[in-house]
Amino acid sequence: MRVLIAGSSGLIGSALTARLSERGHDVRRLVRREPRRPDERRWNPPAGEISPGTFDGVDAVVNLCGAPLLPGRWSGMRKQLLLDSRVEPTEVLADAVAEHRVGVLVNASAVGFYGNTGQSVVDEKTPAGQGFLAELCTAWEAATTSARDGGARVVLARTGLVLAPRGGLLTVLRPLFRLGLGGRLGDGRQYQPWIALDDEIGALVYALEHETLAGPVNLTGPAPVTNTEFTRALGRAVHRPAPWQVPAFAMRIALGQAAEEMALFGQRALPRALEESGYEFRHRDVGSALAAAT
Template structure:
């Protein structure tokens, strides 16, 4: 079995690459810088991945790599939290996702043999922001799309490959929550203040924090690929979302540090601008109903267990 992963050297892609290799898959990662990408693959697997040169724009070169693939996973996209959201940065975030999807569709149109499955990345930002507590009003895969920049990007990102379904390809949409893992990702931004005994919740602390361990993110994607009845949108979140305050309290306990110094919303708005509102001060309580219904067995459903695994292993 062969998988082509766009965005395969990213935070989720590297974990997924290692897992698929462990399962006996061949993994191909198109990259603008193959040698740099190779160093990001989990130790012991870096030489097993086929890194190939691709500029991100040429559908014919991409088609050459996709010919004969069983699965294509599209995770490519600019990190939404690396820079302040100027109009130029927002355009880069959107185009990095939408254009890759559109190029992928052009590549699929020239293939002799189509892949069995396409995984299209997305995020729970699709539902917009909410202060509603978890419960009957938590977001499920049947909830409508919301408002705001992240919601509009997620909708466009998902729509960029919808044509694959008309070709008869089984398409899976993975709406991912806050992915917790080592070395990269959202968790790393919380660690410095806690290390210096200055940690605490951001904003009101009541906003939803729908988290998932990176191992479960990769595990869920592999599970959905290998189960041929799985198609459509799936929330990739642990079944136990928490508030921002509860997340910070759990992190403090794991690090043996207090969670006592909240960062007011106005300060975050001054520092981060529009990004603060959508990415930090709002949140989502999202539940993985469809994923759980497929029989996927989460490795981590307890937040403290997940944090302890990441920070002490």
């Protein structure tokens, strides 16, 4: 299979590129600079431009584009950047998928789609929630419409918190916990829908290779945990106590709405679509995922 990837230089993109190549797939990477390697193709999403021949022989497209949600407060300008960096490239790719009759589009999204769900279990049938992240994910996913209307199988990969040996969330948390400075966020009752990097990549490859998957797919571990449970598990993984608490008010002062939606809100999200389609998780509990990542 020839797979074209946008956003291949990040944590998930680089790992996905390597895994697909290991499995014998032909991977091409979209870049916004002058290509430096034979597998690179240039594009300019704001101008709607993609180098001629980029889609020749392409069987599937994976779109992982998007500016980081953190660090920093979500000013009006920052929110617009977060929106534009996701919706604009997705629209360009979806139109190209339809035009070139590419069979599959796997498009990044996030469990933030569901908003703050408290203790309630949510799956792919749960409607969009409220808040900026929910609005962002809704617009992001809607930008794939032209690909679906053009006949492509579209997978909306709603990812949770990715636990990786290098990069991602643990890059920030691991040093703090090893120094004994780890602690729960706020009251710690909010759910953290985690997924091991190995399963994140495994699920994306599975989505590309299995025609049974289409529409929203939660890329989260099968056993979501609260922030308190996650804190204890990470403390055990690095063999340090994690007795502290970061007060909610302090986080709101520092990061405003970003703290609310990224740390104090939560989703008890289950990967029903993945499991019902036959995907087998390598890490079914957060302790296993953290052991592999630390």
